[in-house]
Amino acid sequence: MASRPGRGTCQTRRMRISSVTVGLSVSDLVAARCWYESVLDVDGPQLDPVEGIVEYDLGGCWLQLGEEAPTGSATAVLRLGVDDVHAERARLVELGLELPEVVHVPGVLDVVDFPDPDGNHLSLYTLVD
Numbered sequence: 001m002a003s004r005p006g007r008g009t010c011q012t013r014r015m016r017i018s019s020v021t022v023g024l025s026v027s028d029l030v031a032a033r034c035w036y037e038s039v040l041d042v043d044g045p046q047l048d049p050v051e052g053i054v055e056y057d058l059g060g061c062w063l064q065l066g067e068e069a070p071t072g073s074a075t076a077v078l079r080l081g082v083d084d085v086h087a088e089r090a091r092l093v094e095l096g097l098e099l100p101e102v103v104h105v106p107g108v109l110d111v112v113d114f115p116d117p118d119g120n121h122l123s124l125y126t127l128v129d
Helices: 029-040 085-094
Strands: 017-026 053-057 062-067 076-082 103-105 109-115 121-127
Touching: 017 029, 017 121, 029 053, 029 062, 062 076, 085 109, 085 121
Parallel strands: 017 062, 076 121
Antiparallel strands: 017 076, 053 062, 103 109, 109 121
16 A cells, blocks of 8 residues: 555645656557547557557647556556656655655656555656657
């Protein structure tokens, strides 16, 4: 279970979100691409950052489809782009949250994934050059 930031207190520094990505787990990426591209009326993804993941720019929000092993239920992830994922992780740790270390994906992004107190999946990321 994720720890909660100091109860009864509010954070004083607002997180500066630069983009939002909603990640959906799919069991068959090829079939999911066909379905979403038909529904969204797009020719293809704007990004193919790593094997098994494609991303679509929906204008203000990104849709990320990621092939996952079937779990019996669909999952979603709220991914928030930030200017400095390392600084945001440090700030959240100072608030009392337990977060893993930032993962570096060369040429793509730095990312940290963590649950909220109810087990929902969140992710903070910074794109890297």
